[in-house]
Amino acid sequence: IKSEEEYDYFVKEKCDDVLLSIDYNIVLNKLSELKKNTEKKIILKVKDMFKCSPDIILNISEYVRLYGIEIDWSNTKGSRIRHFYSVKEYIFFWEKLQEFAEIVNGSKSEYSKFKRAYHFIGKNIQYDFDDDGEPSRSNESHSLRGGILNGKAVCEGFSEILSQLLNMLNIENKCVIGVDKHSTNKAMHVWNQVKINGFWYNCDITNDSVNIHEGRQVEMCLLNDDEFFLYEIISGNGEKCNKSWDDTEMER
Numbered sequence: 001i002k003s004e005e006e007y008d009y010f011v012k013e014k015c016d017d018v019l020l021s022i023d024y025n026i027v028l029n030k031l032s033e034l035k036k037n038t039e040k041k042i043i044l045k046v047k048d049m050f051k052c053s054p055d056i057i058l059n060i061s062e063y064v065r066l067y068g069i070e071i072d073w074s075n076t077k078g079s080r081i082r083h084f085y086s087v088k089e090y091i092f093f094w095e096k097l098q099e100f101a102e103i104v105n106g107s108k109s110e111y112s113k114f115k116r117a118y119h120f121i122g123k124n125i126q127y128d129f130d131d132d133g134e135p136s137r138s139n140e141s142h143s144l145r146g147g148i149l150n151g152k153a154v155c156e157g158f159s160e161i162l163s164q165l166l167n168m169l170n171i172e173n174k175c176v177i178g179v180d181k182h183s184t185n186k187a188m189h190v191w192n193q194v195k196i197n198g199f200w201y202n203c204d205i206t207n208d209s210v211n212i213h214e215g216r217q218v219e220m221c222l223l224n225d226d227e228f229f230l231y232e233i234i235s236g237n238g239e240k241c242n243k244s245w246d247d248t249e250m251e252r
Contacts, residue, residue, distance in 0.1 A: 001020060001021065001023065001026065001045075002023055002026075002045075004026055004029065004030070007022060007026050007030060018041070019041045019042075019043060019067060020041065020042050020043070021042075021043040021044075021045050021070055022042055022043070022044065022045060023044075023045045024044045024045060024046050024052050024056065024060070027042065027044060027060055027064070028056070028060070031060065031063060031064075034063060034064045035063040035064075040064060040065065041065050041067055042064050042065060042066055042067065043066075043067050043068055043069065043070050043084070044057070044060065044066065044069045044070065045069075045070050045072050046069055046070070046071055046072070047071070047072060048164075048167045049071070049090075049093075049094055049097065049164045049167060049168070050164075050167040050168045050170070051167075052069075053094065054090075054091040054094055054095070057069070057087060057090060057091060058091075061087060066087060068084055068085055068086050068087060068090070069084070069085050069086075069087065069090040070082050070083070070084050070085075071083050071085065071144075071160070071164075081175070081177065081190075083142070083143040083144070083160070085143075085144070089145075093144045093148055093164075096148050097161075097164050097165055097168050098168060100117075100120060100165050101117075101165060101168035101169055104117045104120050104165075104169070105169055110171055110196045110197060111196050113169045113171060114166065114169075114171055114194060114196060117162065117165050117166060117169060117171075118162065118203065118205060118208070118218070118221060119212055119218075120165075121147075121158065121161055121162050121165065121209070122205055122208055122209040122211075122212030122213070122218075123209075123212050123213065124151060125147040125151055125152065125153050125157075125158060125161065125209060126151060126152055126209065126213065127152070127153070127158075127206065127209060127210070128141040128146060128150075128152035128153055128154055128157075135154045135155075136152070136154055140157075141153050141154045141156075141157050142154055142156040142157050143156070143157055143160060144157070144160055144161055144164070145157075147161045148161065154206070155189050155190040155206040156190045158190075158205045158206045158209065159175045159190045159191055159192050159205065159206070160175060162192050162203075162205050163175050163192055166192075166194060171194060171195070171196070172194070172195040173192055173193060173194040173195065174192065174193045174237055174238070174239065175190055175191075175192055176191060176192070176193055176233050176235050176238045177189070177190050177233070177234055177235040178190075178191070178231040178232050178233040178234055178235070178238075179231065179232055179234055180230060180231060181229070181230065181231060181232045182230065189204075189206075189230075190206075191203065191204040191205070191206065191220075191231065192204075192205065193238065193239050193241060194222075195239075196222070196245070199241075199242070199243045200239040200240065200241045200242075201221075201222040201223060201224070201241050201243065201244070201245060202220075202222075202223045202224070202225065202228040203220065203221045203222055203223070204220035204221070204228070204230075204231075205221075207219070207220045208220045208221055221245075222244060222245035223241070223244050223245075224241045224242055224243050224244045225240065225241045225242070227244050228241070
């Protein structure tokens with residue numbers, strides 16, 4: 001449920017046996033009504049974890065049957081990427097991301113905060129492979145769980161963790177989905193786009209994590225669409241990235 005109109009419809013329909021997935025802002029706006037209807041079963045939809053703190057979650061859970069939290073971060077043509085967490089998990093991951101943010105938040109400039117966050121994730125999380133050498137098929141590695149709990153993730157997990165860490169630092173960003181332009185099977189990939197000093201840039205922490213671990217210069221960070229030549233966006237939420245980062249802009 002993404003709008004109050006949809007909410008009103010489902011409440012009037014008395015869908016007590018239906019598990020409703022509702023944007024947390026709508027739940028907050030309708031909390032007084034929900035307090036009177038404790039039979040409703042609800043999953044909170046969240047995009048930006050920074051804006052939905054544990055205090056908000058606990059306040060809501062006092063009055064409604066809260067089954068968990070769904071982080072929904074990227075719409076694609078015909079599908080959606082989303083991960084479900086229990087209330088306990090969500091609060092734990094929120095607190096861990098806050099800890100990470102306190103570690104990297106040592107500067108006022110967006111660029112410096114972003115760079116420290118990027119290298120922090122790249123240094124502390126490794127790519128997760130299955131025993132056959134293929135990217136891990138584990139659900140954990142595709143979400144916050146793998147990177148935060150085990151220090152291992154695949155592109156989806158890398159991107160979600162970086163995105164939520166940047167949210168904690170109040171840096172606008174997105175997770176986007178694309179395909180490898182040079183592979184015959186059009187392999188899927190997830191990366192981030194970040195807005196710094198008013199401009200959008202592509203950054204791929206998954207591929208750069210190897211460079212960071214081995215002490216090499218990053219190669220897939222803050223690039224325009226032409227220089228980010230390996231992948232092509234297919235999700236409908238991507239931004240045009242017309243610039244690559246210029247170090248002379250650092251203090252602007």
